[in-house]
Amino acid sequence: MDWGISRGFSLLCSIVITTSCLVKENQEGVHLDCRFNGMTSLNGQPTGKGASVDLSHSGISAPPDSPETGLVDSKFTNLSYNLLKTLIENAFLGLQQLQTLDLSHNRVSAIQNKTFVGLTSLRTLRLGFNRLREVMAEVFYGLDQLTTLQLNHNELSVIENNTFDGLTSLQRLNLQSNTILTLEVQAFKGLSALTVLDLSGNKLRYKHSSLPERVFAALRSLQELYIQDNNQDGIGDYPTNVFNDLAALKRLSIDSFHDVYFGADFAQLQSLQNLDIDSNCRIGRLQNKSFDGLKSTCLQSIRIIHCTRLFNIEAVYVDEDDDSVHLAQCVEHLDVSMNQIRGNGLGLLGVLPRFKSLKSLRIQLVS
Template structure:
């Protein structure tokens, strides 16, 4: 009976999904106006769907072109044609899609588009052309898309961008130009993008950034120049980026921290600068970045020294990430001192064998990560053991000594670490007492050795004192008034009369 009911339910579900005009392998919902045809082996856009559909997903099929089929679906708001075999898009293919807001054409084989390709898309806000074969962006290419807010042109073969290629994109907020063949930043095309807030130009073939490289992008908040091959950054390369909040310079070829260049970015909050060639973070490395809240230095293969005061200008730092820097064995004492807002310290996958308590103030720290370091668990880490137990900061595994290998520091005791006493204050008291006892012992030894001289000195002192006492007793006698009158009477001394003045 149960199997019979299950068969009926499956049949009903099959009938519902296979509504009239819904191709095999697709799911068509006439209540939500959504059609899903993912991996359905379609080679053309179906024309038998409900004309009222609003969301059409045709990803991962074998469709080679966009034809007149879209004219039947004038209420579409979302179309996904990604991961197909599109080679071209005929002019006016989207002429009737005035309500369309998102169009995804990524992962196809498009090699060219023109200023009439997207004609009719008056409401389009997102256009995704990532992972195609585009080589050039011509003048006014997107001028018919006045409401476009996000344009993804990453992972193409673009090597040339006309100065007026982005003309008309007054609402554009996000632009991806990463992973192309650009050998310089397309500075001349930026003044037309006054509303741009996010720019990705990494994974290109830059070697340097000239002065005013991003001229005209005064509202830019996020800038990604990672993996761009940068060797040199001019002193004023970032001039004019008065609102920049996030900067990614990771995976370039910078030999030192571009301190002067970064100092223009007074409002920067998030900096990623790992996978470069610098070996040292000098004192004041990030001078001028007074609003910096997070810094990520991951995979800097040559980094081995962080000087005291490296972050002295960055009092608002909340998160420091130092991960997978294989030559980094030690932090200079006080390297992270003076950061009152530091809450997260990530030190994974470095070469730390120990960690000094004096590198920073631990009062406000909420998270400390030290995993995957060759930690030597000895008494020098007693402070860390106490911090772990009191604040639940991190899980540290010991590498050495052999008897503690792979054990968690959290599970150990002071005796396991080779400490005589678990309380540092108790150690200090005992050391003081031992020092005092040692001093008394030395004094006792000296007194015993020179006891004869001490005895004679004391004897002379007492004899002299008694002699002085006898003389004082003889010469310093005092008399009472009665004795004085008696004595004067016996010698018939006439009293002297007293008169008042």
């Protein structure tokens, strides 16, 4: 279909356009491209029903004064790259068919309670790259169909108890690259359907004041946890009773210490398939005991890279009398490249024949 420029007329789908937009119509409905239209407020923007509306890069700094002067009730609304600072209560009331709302790359520092009331069909909410310092417990009230929430690249320092309670359908939560120092023990209460959690690039410390015991207890469905690029000082050990509730976890990306040790608290990760240590890696050596807690876990992929202090790797579980599933027996992909391993220090070479399932191997030796 051809695009056309429309101003001040009604379409068959009851969209009223009072500003310049490119219009396209297909089987899904009417799509409006209203980027770069120079409007500073959502008042006077297109209203009615449509398939999508793109209002990005438009200099919008104020939400609508009332639902009646609001937005097209589309399935996808893009308000990214604007100048929005505060999202007020009931700002999006009436947008009952909206499934994706993009508010990323604005200047949002405050979201009032019940801002998103009425968005009964919303599946994806993008709030990344803003200036949020806190998120109150009732901000996401009513979003029981939401499956993806992006809060990455903000200024959050604490995730308080019950922040996400009520988001019973949420599957993906992105909290990457904030300044999170503390997770309260009930921070993830109610997220029974969550499968992916990204906490990478924050200021979490591997101790109970930052990661309290059983902080992930509610995440019974979690399959992927990204918690790397935290714990910048590299001091301590993995805190007890933090990861042992994650029985469904398949991928774990995590920071490390000089003498890394995955102990008893990791023994419950029976579903774990991928272990990644590729950011803020402080491992000085890998020993047999390093993986004690994962001894009966059938890991398929181990990735330990960018460890500037890793000079030596010892043999991993080669005890002939050990009846448990050896780590080496399941591994299909092994990556220990981009470290400082010496040519005569790779004890792993001596046991590579035990990696019966190995499909790919990356080793980089330093002379």
